[in-house]
Amino acid sequence: MAEVKVKVQPPDADPVEIESRIIELCHQFPHGITDQVIQNEMPHIEAQQRAVAINRLLSMGQLDLLRSNTGLLYRIKDSQNAGKMKGSDNQEKLVYQIIEDAGNKGIWSRDIRYKSNLPLTEINKILKNLESKKLIKAVKSVAASKKKVYMLYNLQPDRSVTGGAWYSDQDFESEFVEVLNQQCFKFLQTKADTARESKQNPMIQRNSSFASSHEVWKYICELGISKVELSMEDIETILNTLIYDGKVEMTIIAAKEGTVGSVDGHMKLYKAVNPIISPTGLVRAPCGLCPVFDDCHEGGEISPSNCVYMMEWLEF
């Protein structure tokens, strides 16, 4: 009797089972898996069956096909999004993808055109479509007021676009900044004055006249003059403007990680200071501030002898 060679055929893998295994693998590696990984997991499945399963998943929109330097990657697609795009065609999907990639900074319509290589009219149609479906929104950029950037509907626009706490509806709030400026300065000044009057030894005096940015932030929050909540960085930008006004100086000290207000192991301290010279001699004479200085010479229309500014100044 001849032995019938029985080819041990692997049990016919169920295509659905293959797909669900692949999806499980994708969930395990959310960054994406290569073909190699699938092969290692399921060595008994032939390449053709694998390919069929992957293609089905792709067309169903459950997998994303990405290219990396090692080859092709398959990544699980967000199931929510997978549902949304039903009914949109590929072009819209592409544009949506580009906008999604731009994150919360948004992207300009011309940039969308470059990335997708679609003509302008198409782009506009698609953008209108997406907007009506409430998938994306247009945000006016504060930098260039005519420019509109598009981003996903539920994203909060980034600070660089809206301007952050200092802008309300694209308008720079100068009075708000001025008020904060004066309040911070007053706080630092009173601190320096109390330190000076305490008349202790100079080291203690100097150290107590400093205020950390955290202290100033707490003071401003407690004052309650701001409707918008301000972060410590916001207060630091205000304190920087005081430095540029020449009224305040800053030092950075190393602080232990745990101390309140320290960022990355150091703290910024601010102190109110006086200017080092009184207004200089040149500006006390009318010539120092004269707007027609360059036209003035003896014997001309404007000359020192008939200078109006000098006359007023002498009558003081």
Next chain:
Amino acid sequence: MTQAEIKLCSLLLQEHFGEIVEKIGVHLIRTGCQPLRVIAHDTETSLDQVKKALCVLIQHNLVIYQVHKRGVVEYEAQCSRMLRMLRYPRYIYTAKTLYNDTGELIVEELLLNGKMTMSAVVKKVADRLTETMEDGKTMDYTEVSNTFVRLADTHFVQRCPIVSATETAEPTPPPPAPTLVINEKDMYLVPKLSLIGKGKRRRSSDEDAAGEPKAKRAKHIESKEPIPDDGIYWQANLDRFHQHFRDQAIVSAVANRMDQTSSEIVRTMLRMSEITTPSCAPFTHPLSSNEIFRSLPVGYNVSKQVLDQYLTLLADDPLEFVGKSGDSGGGMYVINLHKALASLATATLESVVQERFGSRCARIFRLVLQKKHLEQKQVEDFAMIPAKEAKDMLYKMLSENFISLQEIPKTPDHAPSRTFYLYTVTVLSAARMLLHRCYKSIANLIERRQFETKENKRLLDKSQRIEAIIASMQATGAEETQLQEIEEMITAPERQQLETLKRNVNKLDASEIQVDETIFLLESYIESTMKRL
């Protein structure tokens, strides 16, 4: 020399020395080194007058001479020295604060006469002081000489270079112009004079023995006292005064920024380095904390510990005026003179920007100064000023040359849309620009003062005449009513006008001195920077 400087020099020369000296001086400034005959020919003045004018200018150190090849003597004007004439009141005032009236008058005499022998100075000052003292008291020569010696010891006055006394074997013909040399060591050496005498009043004829005619007596005294220090001339050492002003500015800056005690410590440190450090050095010599403690003024009860704390604070301050250079002797500290001058010059620039354009512009200016190079967008963000206003302010400052643009092209064709434009402040060029403006301002102020005086010339002449009449009548013993009559010749509105004129002239004078302070700071900074380059 710029036009503004030449204009200012000509105004100063005219005010101090008159038309002819002014003509010669300005001609020399404009044309550089010139021999005598060329000057006479070009200015169309007689040789005699040119010689006299040059004598005056050389006496006051405003013109120097050199022997060139082929034996030609050329004269060169010192424009910067001429501009120092503006600062004479400040020098005299400094001498007054340091050495009282005696010192003030000594320095005044030296400045007004250019060069003088010590005995001449002492005699004249004693006479002047005696005038102002009460009847019966006179000023002793010794006191004046003591003050003079002290001035020489602190280097405020120095000896002028003298003809070197070289003995030559064979009598060679004398060189066309003497070469003057001065030994470093001898510059402040006071000759051993025994000046005995007292100041004389002008109208002291009653005190002398009666019967001797005045002229005979004067000759008699002169021949009795041959001037012992003939040939040793003294002049005021302007560099030393400048050093003093610089120290004052640094001390007041420290006092403004920190407190009184710190400024006293800095003043002590500067005083200790007065003589040891040359005036143009960027750092003083290192001073140990022990030395400073010993040299603190008496009565300043600061313990050693507290002093050390103050010194550490000064060294750590962002101003960086004081630096620590070592740890021996309780800590060695130096004063960073160049940095101090730079900070003062920058503060001057900032103050001018603030007064001319407003405090927001000043904010932008300081911002660009600190961050060195900034784009327009960054300026708006950092300064928290709305974009339109920030742009406007930047362009205004740009047009007045306080700020400059640096272009960084992205493409080789420098297309404007593809170039970065960065705003930056170059302190040196801004300082120079401001200095030029100061010169022109002072020239304007002087002209206005002269104009005001000329306008009211008639009135001034009248008042002078009346004063002379009153004085002579008082001397001959006139009655009260007669004096009243004469005084009433000046009507009330005229008196008012005179008052206004006096007030205006004083104001313009004071303003000149204030602008000169700015000039001093800017010039010191520019000089200090150029030395380091």
